[in-house]
Amino acid sequence: MATISDVAKEARVSVATVSRVLNNKESVRKETQQRVYDAIEKLNFQPNLLARNFRRSESRVILIITPNITNPYYAHILTGIGETASSLGYSALIFNTGGSLEKEKEGMEMLKLRRADGAILLASSMESPHLLEYVESHPVVQCSEYDGASGLPRVSIDNHLAAKEVVEYLIDSGHEKIATISSKNTYISTKERLDAYRETMKDHGLKVPRSYIAHGDPDYSFKSGKKAAMKLLSLKERPTAIFCISDTLALGTISAAMEMGIKVPEELTVTGFDDVDDTTMFHPYITTVKQPCYDLGMRAMKLLFDRMMKKEISDKKVILSHQFVIRESSAPYKP
Amino acid sequence: MATISDVAKEARVSVATVSRVLNNKESVRKETQQRVYDAIEKLNFQPNLLARNFRRSESRVILIITPNITNPYYAHILTGIGETASSLGYSALIFNTGGSLEKEKEGMEMLKLRRADGAILLASSMESPHLLEYVESHPVVQCSEYDGASGLPRVSIDNHLAAKEVVEYLIDSGHEKIATISSKNTYISTKERLDAYRETMKDHGLKVPRSYIAHGDPDYSFKSGKKAAMKLLSLKERPTAIFCISDTLALGTISAAMEMGIKVPEELTVTGFDDVDDTTMFHPYITTVKQPCYDLGMRAMKLLFDRMMKKEISDKKVILSHQFVIRESSAPYKP
DNA sequence: CTGTTAGCGCTTTCAA
């Protein structure tokens, strides 16, 4: 492989000049520049990133810490991050944690080792104290899920508002026996959606029996949604609507209803959350909240970039707008 | 950040010695070693990967070229690659091409720039000639899809055999009017599955009218599967079984059948391929071929590792075994 | 506008 000094020799200039045209910022005479370009072409020269990064003390890599790429919701965010990173000259290193805190720390070590210049946390299972060690000396932003106490920049939708919208829609449709399927994880979105459900119900003078709050697995698995729904649908006071905090949970709920001979939406209204791919794969298509996944990722990357460039960040809390999509799994209450 | 020479000073040894204990290969006296460890701890030293990689002229990063992480099939393979890479001391850089050849070349440039030491091609849209430029001087392996002419190592299942198994099962179940939904892409798996379908039909003396071979989009989209199925199901000689070369296509087919009032599996048998997540999200659960995605990824990474270490590779063509899973979308033919 | 030169932090001969 040709090096910068080979090029310099070939073009009869100094290495400094070659470096200048490579980074085309300082002034180089047009003619000289051309000579250098010719030499580069002739020798088929490619700058050695290893050397450059070392010298500049940067990796031009950003780290994405995610629980699970297999989840299409994250996969879409990842795509947004990835393409934006690429357009800014960065490569994206994806680190799967499977939700384990240990793995998460292992990932963050990449920052210290200088394998990556900054990180985007997709659904940190860490509590702030654990983060602190890395966050003090490295740019980090949170995307989608976040820890409010960490003080880190973040981008997400307004989960509380979105959930409120769904529950109000349910109430406006005449439903009163509204149950929810939440999840056993500690994500802020989970908490906010559940809180909004409770508040909205209360604001409208509607009761929420303890038994109306069911929980799926931390990863919103289809099976756990089905199981939770089975329980809900076996209640004496069977709910006429179920507000699920994820689409897979809603899918599970619909499946449970079908097996129990309960028609959706005629006898049971079901709503989801996120609007991932399989939301319109089967009838009934699911009424849900569409999240701007790609944009979430894009904005997070831009925020991180600003951070890395040490630009002032105007907005530390970016809230993107969601969209409530009414489809086939919901209908007005019919006594 | 402390450097190796800070540590050397602190431990009253030379940098060479510190380097030796860091890479613990050359012999260092126990006592000295301990002094170095103490110094490292005291100074909270972390070796600078940027410097190390530069010096060693390696990145310890591997590149994954994939059309689309959003596809759960690839996402699972990615997980296998990622975890294996991690355990071997490598980080995985994921490069999404969206199926574009240009993007693909852009990704492969990372190899030349030394951003990555090797690459795994998940579904190369490149034809061998384009690959050549990179393959000559860098370790590359193909996973799942491959170009047989490239001569590159590869790991995959035996698509021909698997497809044959499915079609034979259909025939053994009494079906004769068996159609297929293939795809408009140029993947080898597509070709092999279609070929196997044709051959098997022929071997059993069954006719395949031209109209029995339908095509979905290159990315196997649900919608395109539905559309293709609609056409197939409107034929005068309506097929009693449809062999789909992917699960989403099968899902689309079932959806089409439902809308047309055709019962699956009573009046129509549908089979899929790959066994991705949503294969058991709805009834009827899909009869399909399960691919060992995680293992596919793992083996590919191991192969690449061997290549990078310049070990002899015993097997250039690794075939992993699949599993035919009979579920609810298929049934014996009833006249 | 261009050249000279000093490192960046690490690994690796070579010599002791």
Add this chain to the structure above:
DNA sequence: TTGAAAGCGCTAACAG
């Protein structure tokens, strides 16, 4: 078993 010292290829003062 250890140390001295030479670089890896590039960037960025600094000098001209």
